[in-house]
Amino acid sequence: MTLPETSETREAVRLTIDGAPVEVRPGATLLEACRQMGTDVPTLCYLETLTPVNVCRICVVEVERNRTLVPACSRIAEEGMVVKTDSDRVRHSRKMILEFLGSSVDLSAAEDEVGEWMRQYQAEPARYGPQSEPTVAGERDRRHPGHHGEVNGRTAEGVHQPTKVDNTLYVRDYSRCILCYKCVEACGIDAQGTYAIAVAGRGFDARISTEMDLPLGDGACVFCGNCIGVCPTGALMFRSEWELRRAELWDPDAQSVTRTVCSYCGVGCNLELHTQDNRIVKVTSPQDHDVTSGHLCIKGRFGYDYVQNLGDVDRSSIDEVLAKARRPAPE
Amino acid sequence: MDLRFTDAQPTAAEREAVESVLGPAGMDSHQRIRTASNLRIFATGMQSVSDRRHLLLPALETVQSEIGWVSEGALMHICRELSVPPAEAWGVATFYSLISVDPSPPVVLHVCDDIVCRRAGALDLMEGLESNGRTPGVRWLPSPCLGQCDRAPAAYIQRAGEEDGVLVSMDPQTRPIGPDGGVISSNGHHPSAAVPQAGEPHLRLLRRVGAVNPRSLDSYLEAGGYRALEAAVEMGPAAVVAEIKASGLRGRGGAAFPAWIKWEAVADSPDPVRYLICNADESEPGTFKDRVLMEDDPFSVIEAMTISGHAIGARQGYLYIRGEYPLATRRLRSAIDQARRAGLLGESTRSGISFDIDLRRGQGAYICGEETALMNSIEGLRGEPRNKPPFPTVSGLFGKPTVINNVETLCNVLDIVTDGGAAFASVGTPQSTGPKLFCLSGSVRRPGTYEVEFGATLGDLIELAGGLPEGRRLRAVLLGGAAGSFVLPDLLEMPLTFEAASEAGVSLGSGVIMAFDQHTDFGDILARIAAFFRDETCGQCVPCRVGTVRVEEALARIRRDPQPGDLELIEDIDLAMRDASICGLGHTAAIALRSALELGLLE
Numbered sequence: 001m002t003l004p005e006t007s008e009t010r011e012a013v014r015l016t017i018d019g020a021p022v023e024v025r026p027g028a029t030l031l032e033a034c035r036q037m038g039t040d041v042p043t044l045c046y047l048e049t050l051t052p053v054n055v056c057r058i059c060v061v062e063v064e065r066n067r068t069l070v071p072a073c074s075r076i077a078e079e080g081m082v083v084k085t086d087s088d089r090v091r092h093s094r095k096m097i098l099e100f101l102g103s104s105v106d107l108s109a110a111e112d113e114v115g116e117w118m119r120q121y122q123a124e125p126a127r128y129g130p131q132s133e134p135t136v137a138g139e140r141d142r143r144h145p146g147h148h149g150e151v152n153g154r155t156a157e158g159v160h161q162p163t164k165v166d167n168t169l170y171v172r173d174y175s176r177c178i179l180c181y182k183c184v185e186a187c188g189i190d191a192q193g194t195y196a197i198a199v200a201g202r203g204f205d206a207r208i209s210t211e212m213d214l215p216l217g218d219g220a221c222v223f224c225g226n227c228i229g230v231c232p233t234g235a236l237m238f239r240s241e242w243e244l245r246r247a248e249l250w251d252p253d254a255q256s257v258t259r260t261v262c263s264y265c266g267v268g269c270n271l272e273l274h275t276q277d278n279r280i281v282k283v284t285s286p287q288d289h290d291v292t293s294g295h296l297c298i299k300g301r302f303g304y305d306y307v308q309n310l311g312d313v314d315r316s317s318i319d320e321v322l323a324k325a326r327r328p329a330p331e
Numbered sequence: 332m333d334l335r336f337t338d339a340q341p342t343a344a345e346r347e348a349v350e351s352v353l354g355p356a357g358m359d360s361h362q363r364i365r366t367a368s369n370l371r372i373f374a375t376g377m378q379s380v381s382d383r384r385h386l387l388l389p390a391l392e393t394v395q396s397e398i399g400w401v402s403e404g405a406l407m408h409i410c411r412e413l414s415v416p417p418a419e420a421w422g423v424a425t426f427y428s429l430i431s432v433d434p435s436p437p438v439v440l441h442v443c444d445d446i447v448c449r450r451a452g453a454l455d456l457m458e459g460l461e462s463n464g465r466t467p468g469v470r471w472l473p474s475p476c477l478g479q480c481d482r483a484p485a486a487y488i489q490r491a492g493e494e495d496g497v498l499v500s501m502d503p504q505t506r507p508i509g510p511d512g513g514v515i516s517s518n519g520h521h522p523s524a525a526v527p528q529a530g531e532p533h534l535r536l537l538r539r540v541g542a543v544n545p546r547s548l549d550s551y552l553e554a555g556g557y558r559a560l561e562a563a564v565e566m567g568p569a570a571v572v573a574e575i576k577a578s579g580l581r582g583r584g585g586a587a588f589p590a591w592i593k594w595e596a597v598a599d600s601p602d603p604v605r606y607l608i609c610n611a612d613e614s615e616p617g618t619f620k621d622r623v624l625m626e627d628d629p630f631s632v633i634e635a636m637t638i639s640g641h642a643i644g645a646r647q648g649y650l651y652i653r654g655e656y657p658l659a660t661r662r663l664r665s666a667i668d669q670a671r672r673a674g675l676l677g678e679s680t681r682s683g684i685s686f687d688i689d690l691r692r693g694q695g696a697y698i699c700g701e702e703t704a705l706m707n708s709i710e711g712l713r714g715e716p717r718n719k720p721p722f723p724t725v726s727g728l729f730g731k732p733t734v735i736n737n738v739e740t741l742c743n744v745l746d747i748v749t750d751g752g753a754a755f756a757s758v759g760t761p762q763s764t765g766p767k768l769f770c771l772s773g774s775v776r777r778p779g780t781y782e783v784e785f786g787a788t789l790g791d792l793i794e795l796a797g798g799l800p801e802g803r804r805l806r807a808v809l810l811g812g813a814a815g816s817f818v819l820p821d822l823l824e825m826p827l828t829f830e831a832a833s834e835a836g837v838s839l840g841s842g843v844i845m846a847f848d849q850h851t852d853f854g855d856i857l858a859r860i861a862a863f864f865r866d867e868t869c870g871q872c873v874p875c876r877v878g879t880v881r882v883e884e885a886l887a888r889i890r891r892d893p894q895p896g897d898l899e900l901i902e903d904i905d906l907a908m909r910d911a912s913i914c915g916l917g918h919t920a921a922i923a924l925r926s927a928l929e930l931g932l933l934e
Contacts, residue, residue, distance in 0.1 A: 054718045054872075054913070055871050055872045055873070055913070056872070056873050057872050057873055057874055057911040057912070057913075058873075060910070060911045068909065068910050068911070068912075068918065069910045069911050071718065074718055075720075076720075089906075089910055092903070092906060092907060092910070093874070093906075093907045093910045093911040096874065096878070096903060096904065096906075096907035096911070097873050097874060097907065097911065100873050100874065100876075100877035100878060100881065100907075101873060101877070103877070103881070104877050104880075127900070128881055128884065129884070142433075144425075144428065144431070144433075144472075145425065145426060145427065145428045145695075145696070145866070146428030146472070146474070146475070146695060146866055146867075147428075147472065147473050147474075147862075147866055148862070148865065148866060151862070151883050151884055151887050152887050152891075153883075153884040153885065153886070153887030153888035153891065154888075155884075156881070156884065157880055157884070178873070179870070179873075179876070188416070188419075193333070194333065195334070195416030195418055195419060196335075196416075196418055197418050198416070198418040198419045198421065198422035199422050199713065199870075199871075200418075200421050200422045200425040200426075201425050201426070201870070202425070202426050202428075202696070202868075202869060202870055203865060203866060203867070203868045203869065203870040203876060203879070204865060204868075204870060204876055204877065204879070204880050205870070206869070206870030206871075206876065209418065209421060209422070209425075210418050210421075211337070211406070211417035211418045211420070211421040212337075212403055212406075212417075212421060212432075214337070218337070219335070219337075219417070219418065220334070220335035220416065220417070220418065
């Protein structure tokens with residue numbers, strides 16, 4: 001998101017980041033300023049194409065004369081600000097946030113950087129004890145705000161629960177959900193305008209939910225898959241990817257990505273076809289593409305079956321799994 | 332935006348309840364908006380189609396109170412009427428503990444098991460409710476502090492289709508609800524008991540308690556009511572702000588922020604649309620002072636809001652009161668009605684200004700006392716705090732410049748306008764001016780709301796409350812509420828001023844003074860505080876959502892079998908919550924616990 005340049009906002013803003021002076025456009029965030037300088041700031045809930053919600057707090061930086069740390073993703077740079085991106089306080093908060101997430105959420109399918117940050121900030125999620133037992137399906141979705149059960153401290157409570165598999169296109173594995181709000185934004189105000197999902201419940205029991213926790217097909221979802229496109233942890237996943245992972249056939253190293261233009265209508269959305277064994281296993285769109293900003297519709301995202309309708313010839317080992325993924329969900 | 336609703340329909344009763352808030356069905360419905368003539372509005376996005384979104388919580392609240400729970404049919408009906416996406420409305424409904432989205436019996440009892448009530452027998456009471464078999468038609472749930480610590484143990488009772496109420500000073504050995512759903516044990520409401528000082532000549536904020544009929548505008552007028560507004564109108568807005576500045580008045584809700592800075596910023600705003608909010612969501616455990624003001628002197632709250640609205644140029648005020656204060660709600664509503672009828676509120680009042688007040692009820696969420704969460708709650712969003720800046724004086728309610736002040740803060744405005752800011756500033760100390768209310772509870776003889784001039788010491792306040800009961804020795808005080816800290820008797824000589832508290836590294840918070848004697852099980856109290864924050868965090872940001880859980884788990888380990896490193900872990904979590912959380916809840920969630928551990932109260 002960029003601000004239009006106007007006569008009132010033309011003057012550049014000068015600040016200091018980690019001791020070095022920097023000039024940024026008026027209205028720029030501290031994150032933009034840091035990136036402009038080549039300073040790494042980790043982010044989880046931030047995406048260039050979405051309105052910053054500043055909830056993961058991993059991008060916090062220290063700004064002089066501020067009592068608390070501030071989220072770089074949404075704090076607007078001000079003239080004369082003195083910013084530290086790698087102070088003890090910053091490192092401590094980032095480490096703790098990674099530990100909080102690592103001890104409560106399954107991060108095994110998260111973007112690669114997460115693992116790197118874990119090492120960089122020496123996060124030890126294990127120090128909170130062994131993971132609590134997963135909850136049964138739907139239990140977390142029924143929790144009422146305001147009170148909770150006994151806590152004995154022997155395990156670290158997590159969000160682990162069975163994957164929601166209620167359609168043939170994608171699955172929702174909320175054991176992997178860090179509640180970054182990206183899917184809600186992409187579904188609603190920032191991209192799709194469908195508002196099929198929102199955050200429900202409160203506190204540690206807060207979760208992404210449809211109304212009444214309905215299966216996706218019974219609510220407002222139009223299966224554009226834009227929520228999958230923005231999910232940083234693999235909580236939302238193509239059914240094909242999920243099935244292949246379960247069958248231990250998912251192999252990113254054996255995949256190639258082919259950029260093409262969607263053939264369904266005249267808009268010209270760019271597609272990235274992820275193929276493995278010469279089969280399309282998922283479809284994305286480049287986030288920096290002018291037309292899509294990474295978002296697609298159901299046709300571009302999921303309507304690729306005809307491409308690989310090969311009849312009886314040339315079967316590969318993953319076809320059976322993919323065929324299963326296209327069958328209706330088990331009851 | 333293309334909203335999609337399920338086919339569930341409301342019952343006749345649900346439809347009627349919704350209509351009582353939103354007006355006749357179809358007024359602003361989704362169907363109407365999608366007619367051709369309105370497609371242009373539609374294309375402009377959320378803003379235009381959901382300009383009644385702010386009625387979402389009142390609609391949910393009304394269905395809850397009339398029917399006893401919010402069914403799918405009722406939810407869909409509200410969503411169609413307000414053009415709100417059902418998933419978002421679900422997110423809002425499931426945010427509040429007083430709203431049930433599951434079928435509920437007609438009577439729901441929210442039994443306070445917070446610090447003071449659990450020491451007054453709440454746990455026995457709950458055990459009785461549980462062990463003797465459940466009463467049909469009645470459900471009970473544990474509740475955080477209900478703001479009735481001066482008459483513990485207490486419960487808040489929701490009754491479908493009937494007025495809600497509060498049961499106080501219950502007998503722990505008696506079941507509070509009979510087989511017919513009727514209330515058996517409650518000693519009712521005794522205003523004078525809440526204010527042991529009532530009638531004493533030195534009182535300012537509390538002088539009308541017991542002396543003025545809180546149900547009667549005439550009685551308020553006879554006692555000199557509305558003279559301050561008259562004076563304020565005569566002085567003009569700028570002069571009122573100047574007097575507030577001269578008074579040195581600082582916020583009484585907990586943050587102690589100078590009131591004039593907010594007032595001046597909004598008064599000087601170029602935006603002609605501004606709002607005033609009275610924060611009456613008094614939910615800090617151990618706090619009940621605002622309840623006393625609202626129940627026993629509601630007109631002063633309304634008059635003070637009117638003066639503030641006049642001073643900052645707001646035509647609309649909102650009074651956001653916690654749902655668990657039914658008596659205060661009824662009295663304030665009646666006061667607003669009477670003031671409107673008398674031409675003291677409304678489009679053009681007899682004093683020549685234009686100002687009205689909308690009362691909004693919270694629905695069970697401590698976090699909504701945080702100013703920006705409160706604004707989101709009014710707007711029909713989840714009560715999640717916003718990142719600051721921008722501050723409310725720049726972008727507050729509905730994105731407009733907004734002053735938000737606590738009830739007690741506003742009530743001080745009356746005397747400041749009448750007597751002048753300088754007179755107010757001459758009371759107390761230079762940094763902490765005026766009178767101050769404190770909520771005394773726990774191990775004291777006469778719990779209640781007490782008014783002193785700033786400068787009185789902690790020991791003075793405990794003396795005022797009659798000291799500790801026979802044979803009890805003061806072990807510690809929880810100062811400032813669950814978000815405050817424990818202090819030892821060595822601070823009894825400390826003046827209760829902002830500056831002295833700050834110097835001692837503590838906070839006066841919302842004025843809580845909770846006394847504990849030598850028989851206190853601090854482990855139990857700390858566990859309740861840790862559970863409180865875990866239950867009440869909104870869950871939006873990671874440090875607070877997970878940090879409050881990890882603190883509670885660490886405390887459980889410490890209580891069972893302390894290990895080296897436990898304290899360090901809590902310090903680590905606390906530091907991250909203080910530094911990286913979005914709002915004050917996370918910043919303060921582990922302070923009381925850490926102070927107790929550091930003072931050795933668990934040993």
